[in-house]
Amino acid sequence: MYDNKHILNSLNNLELLYIENKYDFRKQVSDILEEHFTNVYNTQNADEAIDIFRTHKPKIVIIDIDDRRYDWVKTVTRIKDIKSNTKIILISKFDAHIMLMEAINLGVTKFLVKPATPTELSDAINFCIQQLQHENDIKIFNTYVYNIYNHDKSMLIMLKNGRPVVANHIFLNFFNVESVKEFNYKYPDLGEFFLHHEGYLFSQLNNYWLDNAKAHHNNLFHVQIKNKRGEPRHFLFKYHLISQEKAYAILSFDDVTELDLTKTLDTEKAHNESKTKLLEKDKENVYNLLELLQKSKVKVHVHNYYKGLTIVHDAEIIDVKENSITITTVYLQQKAIQIDKRAIITSPVLPYSIVCNKVVKIDYKKHTVELGDLEFSRTSPALRKTIRLSPNSKYSVSLFINNQRYKTDISIIDISIESVNLKFEDVPLNLKKNDKVTIDIIFNIDNKPLIINSEAIVLREAQEQHNSNVVFLLNLNINQKNHLLKYIKNRQVEIIKEFKNMKDKTL
Template sequence: MGDPNVLKQLRANLHTYPLLYVEDNRGLNAQATVLFKKFFDNVISGYDGEEGLALFEKHRPAIVITDINMPKMDGLKMSEAIHEIDPDVLIIITTAHDERDFLHQSIKIGVFDYLIKPLKIDNLIETFTRCSEMLVEAFHRKIFNANLHAVFNYQNNLVILLHERNVVIANQPTLDFFGVKNIEALRKRFQTFGEVLLEHKSFVYDHGTMKWFEHISAHPKRLFNVKIADQEEVSHHFILTYQSVPEKDGYAVLSLNDVTELGLLKLYDSNATERESLIKDEKTVRALLEMAMRSSAKMKVHNLYKGLSIVNDGIVESIEGKTVSIKSAYVQLKAMQYEKMFYLTSELFPMTILAEGIRQIDLGEQYVLFSQYRLVPTSPARRESIRVTPDNNIAVTMLYEERRFDAELEIMDVSISGMRVQLFSLPAGFAVKHSVILDIVLTTASRPIIINTTAEVFRIDEVNRRFEVVFVFNLHDEGKKGMIDYIAKRQMVLIREFKGIQYEK
């Protein structure tokens, strides 16, 4: 009789749907109706095709089970007539073994399934299970389609359906934005969407090195900055998303979120003086974070645990006053606990955001609250070489204008092409682009490696009354091999060290 739990669940899924059963054998009709009522509350019985069709028009059942050979109208003709009224009705044919020739015709009609007589409970359960799945899917599709028009037309975003780059459908906010009454008028204004994309630094538009459609269609999960003028020729800043339509070649949906009021256009395309002012403006950075929040944009969160790069996705969860909340991975939050800062990068941002002023890190809920942030020109994502903080197995001495510096000099980090050191004071006349001699000693298990190299002063920063100096150099042969080996081993130590920190409370 089948698994009672399966029968119970199947009845729970089907009992509200009416079932029409058409069978001219009255004894078989009565027996099968009793069986069907184990699954359906309402079973409607008919005894020939004409009666079955009339009952269908009156009750509009979701499922029809019918015999083939019946008086007045056979089951196949009845099924065909029913599908002309409602093509979504699930029709099940009951057939004897010698009636299989009718199956080809039933396939053309679009019959859902057929069952061999006499009916068996296991076969019924299998067929009714698939009916249940189809009905649930159809119900969900009906709800979706019923609400799609409202969502399409009454959300704030501009939504456009493209076919081969041409605009074929646009929602009401799009028509309002361009000041047109219908899609025909919109097509007269522009046929391809690329015509409305205006030039703006780092934004998407057609120019010498970029074809807008090729660019966005090659990156379907990314967000893009675009500038478009409205009906009054006022420029607006939008975040554009692109989504191809599955199984429909050439079709795509564009959605554009207007973020003009955040006032970020000047940040992307301004003169040097104005840009410098905007970079230092905390409100500008907060506007960038709000833009990311509105667009549900994934950012990359970067930390450098003693030079070891830790990178995970992050999203802006909320902004309240100056305080920003970002969700990210547990491992990223552990790195933040150590560094007390982190970097945020996104294809939407013109520069990297340095986040400081951490107020709270919640490892359970996986979020960080911070209230200090600024734009910085450098990005941890664009490091040309790996930099690590040193251990006791490396030392350096600097020779500048025949004076040696060693006791006053502390290594902050080192790479294959440079070194950052800290000094208590600078030699007289010491400046960027000056040359020095560095003697670097690497202690290994076998023997010390001494690297003597000329280096250039790349940058000088004053931090907490001390001076941080970045040197760049070009190592060769054994010196280069020794430095690569040192950095690789140091990395492995830091990886093990950080894994241990992850499990600390």
């Protein structure tokens, strides 16, 4: 009866129960099935069938009905009550339509009408086996995901329509609850745990923290939450959208308390710490923070300067090593990094910008850059208020100290409408901070001279013998500012064109 060609090879540890009231037929089919299954149990009695099933729990049950008096509905129901995912094949010579509808309602896997051919029965068994294998694959996958989910260092919770529905063990343990149901009962709003801190996601008690996080789901946020012992812990928080299921979202909380970033984020506290101590903490914290940004797939901004022009694009961190990180970014930013020979990374979640002082490797084909020698910087290109550019070669500059022209070669490193950074061949070491001088600069715009004559104050003096730069704060009138602004705008366009038109061979 059973067609060997249709038997699957992978039937290890599969057991089958065959219920048939005709002994000779039952024995014949059972002998064939035993060649392919680990164990085949057969019986003609319904009660005995249930006892066998309860003891051995075979994954497939075949019920052959020849007698209308046989209560197959009761047998199927009792089997499904014991193990709901059991695969049941029903074979009957009676009214197919009525039985089929009832079989579907009871969860029967396959319904065959007598006389069923060996191929039909073989195909039905194969179908059951494929379902069992697929269910087993899903079980293995879910077990694996579950283990990761509960052994991940992050607190994770899934929301449905803003309401928690699933959470990992770390989350439940942090809030000292046994289940999400208990959490929802005790704490109607997760936001009630967030502690106020300026600049954090939760700065005051309100009902809009979740909306804010959802609206900025690409960002990381700082939050502070008290644990079950009442101790404040510092987390990096992210709202993860599930695009296929709009009603669902996952919240992740990465504990960064040990990084002691609260002091770093608080400017006043950071100011009171010794510089040496802060730098030591910086080296430890930079890579830890970048690992969290990589894990959360949060984009950062990469800044570079080309002749004073700021080049900035998004980037994604794809690898973090002990002494370097690798980012992926656009071609123009790669060019800017190679020219600048360093890069600055910023992100709203970082307490300060990160300066990468070493370019390890640039791969233009993969759009990747490996950067090393990383440290926090207390200044940020994002805070730059004015444009500072290097002028073209068509200019002249003179410095007057006490109405006397200082006789040395002077060049302009960069200039803005507020200040100018001058480089001296022979540094005027007698200049001190807040000293007043006069600066004359003649630029060329459209072959016409643009004259800037301004009083200036020493903003930053030459600190060391090898430092030949002095920064001056300009005191320009309205007309001079307008003229200089016009020059800076024209120069900005020149630099942009120059940068974009650069060929690879010039790098």
